[in-house]
Amino acid sequence: MDIFSALQYSFIRKAFIAGSLIALVCSILGVLLVLRRLSLIGDGLAHVTFGSVAIGLLLGLQPSFVAIPVVMASSLGIMKLMQKARLFGDAAIGIVSSIGIAGGVIVAGLSGGFNVDLFSFLFGNILSISSVEVVTSIILSVIVLSVVFLFYNEYFSTTFDEEFARITGINVKRINSLLVVLTGITVVLAMKVVGIMLTSALLILPAVTALQIAKSFRNTMILSSISAILSVLVGIYSSFLLNLPTGATIVMVNFLFFISAFLSGRAMHIKLS
Amino acid sequence: MNASNTGPILSVANLCFRYGPLEALCEVSFTVEKGDYIGLVGPNGSGKTTVIKIILGLMPPGNGTVSLFGTDPSAFEERHKIGYLPQKLTNFNPYFPATVKEIVSLGLFSKKKFPKRILKGDAELVDEAMTLTGVIDIKDALIGELSGGQQQRVLVARAIVNKPELLILDEPTTALDPEARENFFQLLRELNLSKNVTIILVTHDMASIGKYASKLLYLDKKIIFYGSFENFCLSENMAHYFGEFAQHLICHRHD
Numbered sequence: 386m387d388i389f390s391a392l393q394y395s396f397i398r399k400a401f402i403a404g405s406l407i408a409l410v411c412s413i414l415g416v417l418l419v420l421r422r423l424s425l426i427g428d429g430l431a432h433v434t435f436g437s438v439a440i441g442l443l444l445g446l447q448p449s450f451v452a453i454p455v456v457m458a459s460s461l462g463i464m465k466l467m468q469k470a471r472l473f474g475d476a477a478i479g480i481v482s483s484i485g486i487a488g489g490v491i492v493a494g495l496s497g498g499f500n501v502d503l504f505s506f507l508f509g510n511i512l513s514i515s516s517v518e519v520v521t522s523i524i525l526s527v528i529v530l531s532v533v534f535l536f537y538n539e540y541f542s543t544t545f546d547e548e549f550a551r552i553t554g555i556n557v558k559r560i561n562s563l564l565v566v567l568t569g570i571t572v573v574l575a576m577k578v579v580g581i582m583l584t585s586a587l588l589i590l591p592a593v594t595a596l597q598i599a600k601s602f603r604n605t606m607i608l609s610s611i612s613a614i615l616s617v618l619v620g621i622y623s624s625f626l627l628n629l630p631t632g633a634t635i636v637m638v639n640f641l642f643f644i645s646a647f648l649s650g651r652a653m654h655i656k657l658s
Numbered sequence: 659m660n661a662s663n664t665g666p667i668l669s670v671a672n673l674c675f676r677y678g679p680l681e682a683l684c685e686v687s688f689t690v691e692k693g694d695y696i697g698l699v700g701p702n703g704s705g706k707t708t709v710i711k712i713i714l715g716l717m718p719p720g721n722g723t724v725s726l727f728g729t730d731p732s733a734f735e736e737r738h739k740i741g742y743l744p745q746k747l748t749n750f751n752p753y754f755p756a757t758v759k760e761i762v763s764l765g766l767f768s769k770k771k772f773p774k775r776i777l778k779g780d781a782e783l784v785d786e787a788m789t790l791t792g793v794i795d796i797k798d799a800l801i802g803e804l805s806g807g808q809q810q811r812v813l814v815a816r817a818i819v820n821k822p823e824l825l826i827l828d829e830p831t832t833a834l835d836p837e838a839r840e841n842f843f844q845l846l847r848e849l850n851l852s853k854n855v856t857i858i859l860v861t862h863d864m865a866s867i868g869k870y871a872s873k874l875l876y877l878d879k880k881i882i883f884y885g886s887f888e889n890f891c892l893s894e895n896m897a898h899y900f901g902e903f904a905q906h907l908i909c910h911r912h913d
Contacts, residue, residue, distance in 0.1 A: 416900065422751075448756075536773070538767055541756075541760070542767055545756055545764065546744075549742065550767075552715075552740065553737050554767075595755075600757070600759055600798070601757045602754075602756045603760070604755070638846050
């Protein structure tokens with residue numbers, strides 16, 4: 386089946402639209418997180434998402450609506466731990482991540498197990514995305530992208546040299562808090578695309594792919610975005626054709642792009658030297 | 659060269675600071691006039707970087723007052739008047755994908771209101787700073803591809819892109835070889851003499867301070883000496899702190 390035939394299915398169209406937008410948001414934030422050595426914040430917040438989903442299911446609420454505020458609060462918690470408890474980012478992420486998983490397991494135990502397919506939350510299923518979820522994804526993605534666009538230079542400056550950014554009058558604390566809150570929203574969105582277990586891949590892989598060949602900061606953002614969107618489109622289409630799990634296929638396509646970029650980068654380096 | 663009709667650029671009065679139980683600064687007072695080129699020296703742990711961070715508004719003073727262009731540093735808004743070159747980039751990532759031009763442009767943001775955007779007219783300022791520091795030919799290179807000396811020049815360009823009135827440099831030459839260090843000091847002298855940029859240079863390089871700076875501020879939690887080199891060379895008790903040979907070497911070079 387060619388891509389135009391596949392596009393006749395509304396679930397494919399919805400998956401393409403929502404998946405591309407979420408991938409775009411992940412790729413932009415991913416560059417900032419990777420360069421700040423906070424790559425695993427996506428993983429940690431995804432674990433909190435697991436706990437939030439469990440709470441939502443226990444209370445009979447829409448899991449995403451519970452997850453967004455809880456994950457946003459957790460992301461700020463990571464920031465506070467780093468600032469107040471003098472912890473490195475990885476340790477702070479590790480604490481919040483463990484609490485998220487432990488909380489989820491306890492809630493699941495209290496409920497006596499959930500009568501839903503937890504598998505879909507753990508590994509995602511973008512092909513089953515509803516129209517409401519597509520609209521929610523579009524709105525939240527536009528909000529996140531707008532904020533990053535408006536504060537692009539503040540993010541560039543604080544990511545490169547936080548101390549200098551402060552001296553130039555940038556409110557670094559506010560900018561950093563905003564970044565982790567945006568990451569929290571994005572992680573919840575990404576849960577539908579690749580699932581809780583693979584969310585960090587959407588944040589990390591496009592960014593590190595771009596870093597292999599990028600020639601400037603702006604160029605890195607653009608390449609990361611292209612890589613992420615193409616991975617989602619190719620991943621969704623391939624999984625549909627080959628009857629493979631969509632989230633995992635998207636991640637594997639992302640990885641193939643990374644390998645290609647890595648080899649291209651090495652070839653360019655050898656050619657130059 | 660140091661005379662000014664507009665009062666001191668920087669005034670520090672009775673400044674004290676503690677890191678928990680450890681005293682870092684005690685009753686430090688000094689003023690900096692427009693056009694001064696001050697060498698801030700002292701042993702490790704003498705409070706040099708602490709003073710700089712308080713002046714820049716990165717840390718609040720414990721006791722005492724600091725006035726930067728007549729304003730408290732924490733409330734100081736005309737950030738473009740200050741250029742800062744750190745001792746080293748905190749958490750510097752050698753694989754950071756930023757070009758020389760992009761990094762120099764970062765210095766412009768102290769002048770800009772929200773949303774901070776680089777406009778067409780800004781390119782001239784960036785090119786001028788890169789030309790002055792000799793990095794214009796490598797403007798499209800990634801920062802990680804450069805040598806330590808070149809990276810330092812890029813950071814100087816970032817610090818001076820706004821044409822600051824006060825340039826603060828915290829041990830900027832530690833990663834440089836002797837030739838690059840000499841070139842770097844020549845560049846600072848050029849900025850001081852031809853652009854009338856006031857300079858505060860934190861360094862351990864006493865010989866270069868003696869050669870280029872107009873004043874010496876020796877700090878060891880409190881001020882041991884602050885004044886012109888002429889007075890420094892005439893001061894007998896300075897030999898007690900520096901050693902007779904070092905004092906002679908510095909004064910000799912300065913002359």
